[in-house]
Amino acid sequence: MPRKSFTPEQIIAKLRLIEVAMGSGKTAQLACKEASISEQSYYRWRKEYGGLQHDQAKRFKELERENARLRRLVADLSLEKAMLKEVASGNW
Template identity: 55%
Template sequence: MTMSTRKRHTPEQVVRKLAQADRLLGEGKDIADVCRELQVSEPTYYRWRNQFGGLKADDAKRLKDLERENATLKRLLADAELEKAALKEIAKGNF
């Protein structure tokens, strides 16, 4: 059995699928059957459970937005630090 190409799910989709998984598990299905029905691998299911376990859809979306903003700010800070270091070198006359 081969896996299809990788699919990105939105945080809202992940939370909905986790809610569906909870319902199916409550009906007595095992993890393998639930993952097959959700069309995700077991490692993906467990990663989602760890990352989005107790979140509601809007909380999950906010988390992803904050993670994206944080990455952007880190990149901007690194660029500013590089520029600052370059300006210090130029000010010393070591160019």
């Protein structure tokens, strides 16, 4: 079954929909089924996006992407630095 990817806005909308359904007396399992997501996804999303608004969630995802990019850059630069140190010392 292909995996669906949701935007942060869609995730927050589904979380709100499930919260409303649960507030009206439905179980989490039934509310998730009506929202077409698994119960596991609901709890994972609630943990990650719990109290965020749409714009905050979008900014959060942008920061996560930027952080991952910067971590890759630091790793690459650290590797280059280590290689240059090794070449400069002449121990090979």
